[in-house]
Amino acid sequence: MTGVRRGAIGLTLLGLAGLIGLFWMSFFWVSTEANQGVVQRIFYVHVPAAWTSFLAIGVAALCSAVYLWLRDDKLDRAAMCAAEGGLVFATIVLTTGPLWGKIAWGTYWTWEPRLTLTLLLWFIFVGYFMVRNATEDPDKGKRFAAVVAIVGALDIPFIHLSVIWFRSLHPQPVVAKPEGPTLPADMLATLMVGLGTFTILFFGLFLFRYALEGLRSEVDLRARRSAA
Amino acid sequence: MTLRHDSRLPFLLAAITVLLAFVLTAGDASALVAQESGLPGTRVAEQNLRPYWHVFAAYTIVITLIGGWAFSIARRLRNLEERLVD
Numbered sequence: 625m626t627g628v629r630r631g632a633i634g635l636t637l638l639g640l641a642g643l644i645g646l647f648w649m650s651f652f653w654v655s656t657e658a659n660q661g662v663v664q665r666i667f668y669v670h671v672p673a674a675w676t677s678f679l680a681i682g683v684a685a686l687c688s689a690v691y692l693w694l695r696d697d698k699l700d701r702a703a704m705c706a707a708e709g710g711l712v713f714a715t716i717v718l719t720t721g722p723l724w725g726k727i728a729w730g731t732y733w734t735w736e737p738r739l740t741l742t743l744l745l746w747f748i749f750v751g752y753f754m755v756r757n758a759t760e761d762p763d764k765g766k767r768f769a770a771v772v773a774i775v776g777a778l779d780i781p782f783i784h785l786s787v788i789w790f791r792s793l794h795p796q797p798v799v800a801k802p803e804g805p806t807l808p809a810d811m812l813a814t815l816m817v818g819l820g821t822f823t824i825l826f827f828g829l830f831l832f833r834y835a836l837e838g839l840r841s842e843v844d845l846r847a848r849r850s851a852a
Numbered sequence: 853m854t855l856r857h858d859s860r861l862p863f864l865l866a867a868i869t870v871l872l873a874f875v876l877t878a879g880d881a882s883a884l885v886a887q888e889s890g891l892p893g894t895r896v897a898e899q900n901l902r903p904y905w906h907v908f909a910a911y912t913i914v915i916t917l918i919g920g921w922a923f924s925i926a927r928r929l930r931n932l933e934e935r936l937v938d
Contacts, residue, residue, distance in 0.1 A: 636922070643918075647911065663903035666910045673914070712921045720910040727903050750868060825918060832925045839932045846936070 628835045635828030642821030646814070654814040663727040666720050671799075672818035673716035676826045677745065678780050680710025683830075684752070685777035688770035697841070700766045703773055704756070705833035709826050711749040718746055729793060737786035738794040741779060748776035 650668045657664035687703035690696075721739070722732035733739065756769035787794050799805045805812050 650911075661903055663906055665907050669910060669914045709921070712917050716914055716917050719913050723906040723910045723913075727906055747868075829918075829922055829925060832922075832929070836925055836929050836932065839929065839936065843932055843935055 626835065628831050628838070632828055632831035632835060635824050635831065637828075639821055639825030639828050642817065642824060646817050646821050649814045649817055654810050655808070657811070660728060663724055666724040668814050668818045669822075670717060670720040670724065671815060672822035673713045673720065674742070675819055676822040677710050677713040677717055677749075678783075679823065680706045680713060680826065681745065681748070681773065681777050681780060684710060684773040688773040692767065692770050692774075697766075700770065701837040701841070702834060703770065704752075705830050705837060707749055707752045707769075707773060708833060709830050711746070711753075713822070713826065714742070714746045714749055717742055734793060736793045737790045738783060738792055741783045741786055745776065745779050745783065748772060748779060752776070 646668065650665050654665070654668070656662055683706035684703045687699045687706065691699035691703060721742075725734070726732045752769050752772045755772050756765045759765040759768065784797075784800070786792060787796055798807050799812070799815065807815065
């Protein structure tokens with residue numbers, strides 16, 4: 625078993641244990657928010673999923689930028705694996721958010737800046753794979769996808785600052801702000817467990833996905849050799 | 853034989869279509885329902901449990917998507933390992 629797989633198994637198991645802990649904290653430990661009630665508990669999976677999708681596009685963009693420079697296929701594979709994870713977590717953001725919004729705002733969706741920019745991020749993840757698979761020449765597809773990932777990462781500061789720059793329905797930041805977090809201690813602890821858990825799960829599954837791509841390239845290589 | 857181009861394009865296009873349909877229709881329709889806030893008395897009680905269903909659905913989505921990704925990776929890994937052995 626390779627080091628990558630061992631790391632993947634360790635991180636994924638740790639992440640799954642964290643997920644069980646997060647669910648227990650969310651349902652049985654953390655206090656109920658006074659104004660929003662029970663639906664506020666969606667916050668403990670929605671925000672970590674958003675953070676993880678930002679992390680994923682960041683990793684994809686970084687690996688893509690270095691890939692364009694060094695043309696090392698391992699970096700392209702890493703970028704693709706991060707983008708796949710980003711698509712999963714961005715989908716969680718875009719489905720859990722509206723479930724909260726329906727109770728808090730009375731509507732599943734509204735075209736306000738943060739929601740629209742997050743939907744754009746989801747399309748960037750989808751576009752990454754479409755561009756990658758749309759060319760006859762695989763190397764060209766990899767280069768085009770790398771550019772999509774780099775441009776996509778520019779969406780992240782806009783998503784974060786959109787609620788400050790524009791008149792927005794979406795709640796203002798309660799943790800990542802200059803004067804520090806304004807959440808009660810138990811809510812902050814639950815959120816931090818969520819952020820840690822989702823990050824560990826992302827990297828665990830990312831490593832599994834990376835091992836898969838390594839194996840795929842080995843199978844491709846053997847197939848080419850046997851065909852020659 | 854190429855494994856990289858495994859044609860996920862139809863799946864991605866289908867996902868985009870479904871999401872667009874949801875966003876464009878559900879958003880407007882639910883906004884209309886929200887404006888008509890005068891619910892009959894029998895439905896007020898039903899509304900009290902609604903936040904619980906939404907929380908339940910949100911956490912189910914989290915398990916389903918993360919679990920689905922993990923199972924998808926495991927399935928693809930197993931297939932490739934079998935091919936490598938062959």
